[in-house]
Amino acid sequence: MRIEQSFTIAAPRERVWRAITDPARMAPCIPGCDAIEITGSGRYRIRVAVAMGPVKATFNLDVEVTEETPPGFVASITRGEEGTRASVLTAHSELHLAAIDGGATEVRYISEISIVGRLGRFGLGVMKKKAASLGDAFAQSFRARVEAEAAA
Amino acid sequence: MTRAMGFHAPVTLDEATALLAADADARCLAGGATLVAMMNAGLVEPSTLVSLRHIDALRGIEPVGDGFRIGAMTTHRETASDARLDGGHAAVREAAAVIANPAVRNMGTMGGSIAFADPAADYPPALVAIEAEIEIAGADGRRRVTAADFFTDWYETALAPGEIVAAIHLPAMPAGARGTYHKLARVAGDFATASVAVVLAMAGDSCCHLRIAIGGCGPTPVRLAEVETRLIGGELDAPAVREAGEMLARAADPVDDARASADYRRLVIPRLLARAIERARAGGAS
Numbered sequence: 001m002r003i004e005q006s007f008t009i010a011a012p013r014e015r016v017w018r019a020i021t022d023p024a025r026m027a028p029c030i031p032g033c034d035a036i037e038i039t040g041s042g043r044y045r046i047r048v049a050v051a052m053g054p055v056k057a058t059f060n061l062d063v064e065v066t067e068e069t070p071p072g073f074v075a076s077i078t079r080g081e082e083g084t085r086a087s088v089l090t091a092h093s094e095l096h097l098a099a100i101d102g103g104a105t106e107v108r109y110i111s112e113i114s115i116v117g118r119l120g121r122f123g124l125g126v127m128k129k130k131a132a133s134l135g136d137a138f139a140q141s142f143r144a145r146v147e148a149e150a151a152a
Numbered sequence: 153m154t155r156a157m158g159f160h161a162p163v164t165l166d167e168a169t170a171l172l173a174a175d176a177d178a179r180c181l182a183g184g185a186t187l188v189a190m191m192n193a194g195l196v197e198p199s200t201l202v203s204l205r206h207i208d209a210l211r212g213i214e215p216v217g218d219g220f221r222i223g224a225m226t227t228h229r230e231t232a233s234d235a236r237l238d239g240g241h242a243a244v245r246e247a248a249a250v251i252a253n254p255a256v257r258n259m260g261t262m263g264g265s266i267a268f269a270d271p272a273a274d275y276p277p278a279l280v281a282i283e284a285e286i287e288i289a290g291a292d293g294r295r296r297v298t299a300a301d302f303f304t305d306w307y308e309t310a311l312a313p314g315e316i317v318a319a320i321h322l323p324a325m326p327a328g329a330r331g332t333y334h335k336l337a338r339v340a341g342d343f344a345t346a347s348v349a350v351v352l353a354m355a356g357d358s359c360c361h362l363r364i365a366i367g368g369c370g371p372t373p374v375r376l377a378e379v380e381t382r383l384i385g386g387e388l389d390a391p392a393v394r395e396a397g398e399m400l401a402r403a404a405d406p407v408d409d410a411r412a413s414a415d416y417r418r419l420v421i422p423r424l425l426a427r428a429i430e431r432a433r434a435g436g437a438s
Contacts, residue, residue, distance in 0.1 A: 052306060052307050052308075053268065053269065053306070053307025053308055054179070054187075054190065054195075054196050054268070054307070055190075055195050055196060055307075083194075086194055118193060118194040118195055119195075121193050121195065122195065123407070123409055123410075124409060124410075125407030125408050125409030125410075126271070126306050126307070126407055126409070128407065128408070129306060129371070129405075129407055130306065
């Protein structure tokens with residue numbers, strides 16, 4: 001499934017770039033993310049718990065940055081599993097930062113995600129809605145964090 | 153990975169809620185129509201099952217004043233074949249009658265269905281349109297919430313951990329009210345692509361009571377008080393109903409899935425509404 005979302009932050013692009021490429025500042029804004037470990041240059045491992053109704057899943061994900069063009073573009077590949085490989089996830093993601101009027105930044109990301117295994121049996125339509133609402137929650141908390149840093 | 157799963161079959165509601173309160177990974181088992189399928193698919197792995205089958209207080213449909221109390225363990229078949237559910241209450245009976253297939257209707261229960269809260273299931277819009285209340289039991293006692301407040305998000309409800317649905321209360325309906333449930337599904341027995349529940353009453357040519365809820369087109373049933381207000385007092389002529397359907401379609405947040413695209417769902421909402429209103433005025437499902 002393809003997820004495409006964007007949001008704006010009232011902070012200059014360089015500042016947003018520094019925050020979004022810093023796993024220690026970015027990961028805590030991911031809903032359900034409770035662990036992050038830097039495993040190499042441009043590589044990290046995160047753990048994310050997701051629940052929808054009675055279905056609960058904890059993903060162990062390895063993120064690898066494959067291309068980085070400061071201060072506006074990151075491409076990455078995420079691979080991981082949940083429930084001792086009951087489901088396997090692969091995602092190809094792109095992140096774009098664009099400077100917009102008034103010193104603000106538009107954050108846009110596109111992710112092509114595939115999930116096979118037990119969660120693949122769950123309705124894709126609803127999963128996409130869930131991904132969108134997690135994306136909104138991330139946008140809100142990341143925006144709040146960067147704007148607070150910019151104001152400080 | 154398998155591990156031993158506990159199983160309890162209490163005979164009182166208090167025992168059941170105590171067992172559920174004691175273990176966050178315990179699940180209550182109603183008819184099993186959904187839970188067992190999800191366990192088979194590896195989507196849910198309860199530590200313990202608490203069967204509700206032997207709790208008499210959860211069974212049966214009882215008249216209460218001019219309304220009804222439907223025990224959570226009442227099967228779809230029992231609801232679908234109860235002729236007392238007529239007038240406005242027929243919306244719930246008609247919804248029960250089109251759930252899945254006879255085997256599922258013999259197993260599945262109203263409490264189990266609404267607790268799972270599949271957004272494409274048949275009861276949610278019917279219960280919202282007749283303004284039912286859900287009686288919830290937990291280790292700390294009982295509480296009631298309206299059906300509209302019970303369904304909170306995709307597969308999410310107002311149930312707190314350890315709480316179960318005890319009963320569904322259908323309130324008295326206005327004199328002359330007729331309820332109906334109209335479902336669009338790809339094949340008989342499928343979940344709704346989109347559905348509409350309507351309860352209406354006419355005074356001569358003018359509408360004096362109207363409740364509309366759309367199912368399968370968002371995380372929870374779509375009901376708009378302003379749509380109902382606009383139509384009440386009018387004659388429910390085709391252009392007014394069409395406009396109401398378009399307002400509901402704009403308020404909907406449907407998914408794109410194997411059953412239909414989101415755009416298709418929005419397109420059919422006004423047509424389903426027109427048919428449901430026509431059917432309610434003609435006396436219900438034929």
